[in-house]
Amino acid sequence: MQFLSYLISGISLGSVYALIALGYTMVYGIAKMLNFAHGDIIMIGSYVIFFAFGSFGLNPILSVVLSMVVCTILGVTIERVAYRPLREAPSLAVLITAIGVSYLLQQVAQLLWSANPKSFQSIVAGVGLQPLVLFDGQLTISAEAIVTILACIVIMVALTAFVNHTVPGHAMLAVSEDRGAAQLMGVNVNGTIALTFAIGSALAAVAGALLCSSYPTLSPTTGAMPGIKAFVAAVFGGIGSIPGAFLGGVLLGVIENLSKAYISTQLSDAIVFLVLIVVLVVKPTGLLGKKVNVKV
Numbered sequence: 166m167q168f169l170s171y172l173i174s175g176i177s178l179g180s181v182y183a184l185i186a187l188g189y190t191m192v193y194g195i196a197k198m199l200n201f202a203h204g205d206i207i208m209i210g211s212y213v214i215f216f217a218f219g220s221f222g223l224n225p226i227l228s229v230v231l232s233m234v235v236c237t238i239l240g241v242t243i244e245r246v247a248y249r250p251l252r253e254a255p256s257l258a259v260l261i262t263a264i265g266v267s268y269l270l271q272q273v274a275q276l277l278w279s280a281n282p283k284s285f286q287s288i289v290a291g292v293g294l295q296p297l298v299l300f301d302g303q304l305t306i307s308a309e310a311i312v313t314i315l316a317c318i319v320i321m322v323a324l325t326a327f328v329n330h331t332v333p334g335h336a337m338l339a340v341s342e343d344r345g346a347a348q349l350m351g352v353n354v355n356g357t358i359a360l361t362f363a364i365g366s367a368l369a370a371v372a373g374a375l376l377c378s379s380y381p382t383l384s385p386t387t388g389a390m391p392g393i394k395a396f397v398a399a400v401f402g403g404i405g406s407i408p409g410a411f412l413g414g415v416l417l418g419v420i421e422n423l424s425k426a427y428i429s430t431q432l433s434d435a436i437v438f439l440v441l442i443v444v445l446v447v448k449p450t451g452l453l454g455k456k457v458n459v460k461v
Contacts (some may be wrong), residue, residue, distance in 0.1 A: 166303045171426045172419060177310035177379065179418020180317035184372035185395030186402070186410035187324060188365030194405035195341045195361045197258070202243060202393015205270035205367060210236040210370035211377045211387060212278060215285055224293035232370040240366025241359050249355065267389075272386035277460040287378040309379045316375065320368065321411045328407065333360055341405070394421075397441050403454025412452055 174438045185207065210232040218228035247266050251259050287309060294308035325419035328334035336357045349353050369388075376391060377383055394417060402413025420440055424433040444452065 166300065168302060170306075171457075172421055173306055173310055175419035175422030176415055177307075177313045177418070178220045178422055179398075179415035181312045181372050181376045181379070181414075182395045182398045183317050183411045183414025184320065184368050184375070186399040186414045187321070187407060188368050188404060189396050189399040190402075190404050190410040191337075191361050191365050193399070194213075195326045195337050196248070196358045198248065198259045199263060199396070200243075200248075200365070201260070201392070201396075202266040202270060203365065204388035204390075204395070205267050205274075206236050206240055206243075206366050206388070207272060207373040207376070207392065208274060208385060208388035209239060210384075211285065211373035211383050212274065213370075214288065214374050214377070215283060218288060218291060225288040229288060229371065229374050232374065233367040236366040236370040236373075237363045240362040240369070244263065244359055244362040249358075250292040271385045271389070278385070280385060282384040285381040285383045287381060288374050289378050304354060307379070309375070313375045313379065314361055316371065317411070320371070321407065324364070325407050329430050333357070337361060394437065394448045397437065400451055401441050401444055403451030406451070406453045409451055409453035416452075 188203050213232040213235050214228045217223040217231050220227050243266055247262050289309045289312050296308050297306040336352045339352050340354055340357045344354055398413035398417040401411050402409030421433050421437050424436040
């Protein structure tokens, strides 16, 4: 039962990584850039929930919706101000800009709310959901774990359906395939990329709510390490692939949790990155990534 408990906790943690990785993989797949400020958007969204729900007593669901709105506006603004002017710039310039935006958000959060960690009140507990007790009390699954896993599955399925069966989704696929050709065919490339940032940032708000509900400590650097691990999950599963981000996130969470339980809490992060290296040596495009042939 103990192994099953660790496994479920790992899937729950991996589901959070998967939600964050979806933002990475969508932006990279369509805009061909790595938005390293994505983890800090999670942090901003978590602070919005902290004050809306914890300080002002707003309904937990409405607090999450408010956080999604704020993160969506922030993500679109970052794309418009920081990334769009560099659309044709070398990739290194975009990468440095993304890192700069990340540090900017962290420093602004520190100035506004101080660097002292804050105790985050679980929105899942605020809704009134109870843990699930199985096998005569031998296995207890937290309400946070259940909600996180279900939310990740629902969002992944909905996002896949959106991309494959809607007009904006088809525009995203066209831009990801060939931005110039898509523009010639009448696709609004700027609008499509902005929509991608909006969706990814909204998902970041949900991920922040679920992450801080399970690990209830909030600080200006809260989104940094989960953001890096989610990027690893996106690469692990095959960056640019929505199912790959889901699979990579879940596997990463399970590996991390089982490593902490059975090997070493200090070495768990090293084991995660070691597994990534092994996977990329064997399959450089990730588990579900597709090999791209470039004509020269």
